[in-house]
Amino acid sequence: MFLRAPSCLQQARRHASARSFARSAGLVFCAVTAITLAAPRAFAGEQLPPRSVVIIGQEDPILPWNVAVSTVSRETLNVAPARRVITYAEDLDFTRFGGERYKRQLQLHFREKYRFVPVGAILAFGPAALEFVLGSRDSIWPGVPVVFGAVAEDTVAKTKLPEGVTGRTVRFRLEDMVSSARAVVPNLQQLVLVGDPFERSAYFGNFAKELPELSKSLDFVNLTGLPFADVQRKVSQLPPQAAIAYTAINVDGNGFNYFPREALEQVAQVANRPIVIPAETYIGYGGVGGMVAMPVPIAEDAARLVLRVLDGESPASLPMARGDYIRPIFDWRELMRWGVNEARLPEGSEIRYRQPSFWEQYRGLALGGAGIIAVQATLITGLILERRRRSKAEAEARRSLAEVAHMNRRAGIAALSASIAHELNQPLGAILSNAEAAELLLDRQPLDLAVIKEVLADIRHSDQRAADIITHMRDLLRKNDAEPLEIDLNDVIRRVVELLTPEARLRGISVSTLLDPRRLAVRANAVHLQQVVLNLALNGMEAMRDTTHGERRLTIRTGAADDSHVEVTVSDTGSGLAADTLKRVFEPFFSTKRDGIGLGLSIARTIIERQGGTISAENRPGGGATFRFILPSLVSSSVPQADADVHQMAPARTVARAPAAAAS
């Protein structure tokens, strides 16, 4: 009906108002002649109720709660601009004004004020507003439907609701404040109640009824109704395992008026214990938080009910119900101030005012980095396992040595996958613990930046350690057909031992190395040589499966074989090799292992022979086996070399070398 001129909506609205004015004026005229006031119900049967609503609040209109409720309910009523609802607001300030005389005057006033206004519904927020509306409806708005919100269910449970009244109740419970306080203060011993006396309180009247039951398990100190100065003094001297429950101070014991949220701030300034609060509008004003009532959904739900009534549904078909308006919300700054563990908060708690600090930027980096590493590790392990399944078939295809060797390296890594995960989890664990510790340290006063810096440095170091493991593995997994270079055999061993140690520990094997203190230079492909040593070592470790726990020893030794050759031996304390095995051990596809492929040692032989060396196996006199390979040395092995393994003075011409772990 308002669609005539969409470009001049204003005009259309004015027109609509004029029409409804004329209609009501006519009605009233009829009503006057008919002695009784016309009930709008009379025409509700034929057409829809007029689209105007009186919103009645019970408090000072500028209270934040009230502002939220009335703004949101008006917005919700007007979600469809084409079907506009005219709203009138009446905030009755029952907290400060009361008594029968005040109510009678309001009734007279409203009757005059709304004499010519066709009202389709009354929307009442709060128990006192509802009580007033129910007591006054017959004389002001007879038969007009009433919808209410923000009324505790206990309040409406007491009164039998007349016809044409429905709404949504909310659960304000002292019990909720107790549970919030328990979440905030472990081993809570005492809850200190601050606010208006319950018998005068608009929303928290039923707290008094809950007290006897709750007092059985908790000590309550009731400071409600005291002069404000006394409250301030008492909340500053509370014992350690106490918390404060603040409801609202509108008027203190001396009769002074307060703005409840400002009173909360002033209490918080001097309180020596955390304050739990019952309403969302208090969050950010010194309370730690709690199970808080949310004005926005309260207003939205009630306004939506009004819309349904205006659209012709009978309130009788819209039964009263309890709304879900209580949410656990906490102020991060207060949680930090009181050292509250977030894990103790109720499930689904929302934390507000979480302050991004310089640390949080680092945390993103550190944890992000750790995440990437974890993902990489998973991917690599996954690939390895995938490849391993296929490796038997692929081996039979007899690809080139490089191809098979590469596959064998992957299999070697797969054998180590559990220990590689272990090696990554250690620095990841250190990173996480340090990161969490730093978060907590950032809340200490005074801030100890030196310690925090130290923690960050440690995080960086652990991260580097994890990254090194990945790099290390990737080197070994890369297809490597590079030209042979001059390398130190001792470096090769160190690398492999680093990789093996965790796996050896897992299997209860002690690994010892006896490295020649001199540099043992050979011309070889470093990755291929690492592979040889890895194969020999894994073979030895496998052979010690049945060895008694304390006697599993793997020894890797390097040294000069003669003037022009260097050698590496890998010895185990396993079962040794049977005579026929000894002859065939380097043959392809020979394996004594149930699930072995039988390529590891044959690849080792191929690699060594390609570099002009030899490889052999023998049983040790005391049990176990020794594998040995010999390679031509590149320079005379008599040149001494300062090394980490022998702490001797470095000769002047020694070139500084990076530690094995950092070399790529």
Add this chain to the structure above:
Amino acid sequence: MPAAPRTVAIVDDDAELLKGLQRLLNAHGLGTKAFSSAEAFLATNSGVGIDCVLLDVHLGGMSGIALRRALSASGSRLPVIFMTAFDDEATRQQAQAAGCVAYLRKPFPGRVLIEAIAQAVPNS
């Protein structure tokens, strides 16, 4: 407020992790004593002044499981929380058979650790 801070012994052969865990527990207001091996723990008459042991399973030398068994054998009632960087069912079964309040897989969030300690040492 608890009368005296609870003290947790941490046994792990990884120095970085040891330091991180110490910091974390200290930041939570708990006392700590750090040991780099099971042997070191046993050597320092370790039960004294300790409320709970946070014990790595795979230590170099004597294992965490062996230490747990040694403690039980000597009549100690110290609650033990095992931790490990290995994701391995056999290890878990061994740890549980040896007896523990909790079994944590590294890396674990501090929350989980603090909850385990709270369980091990009521009123901590």
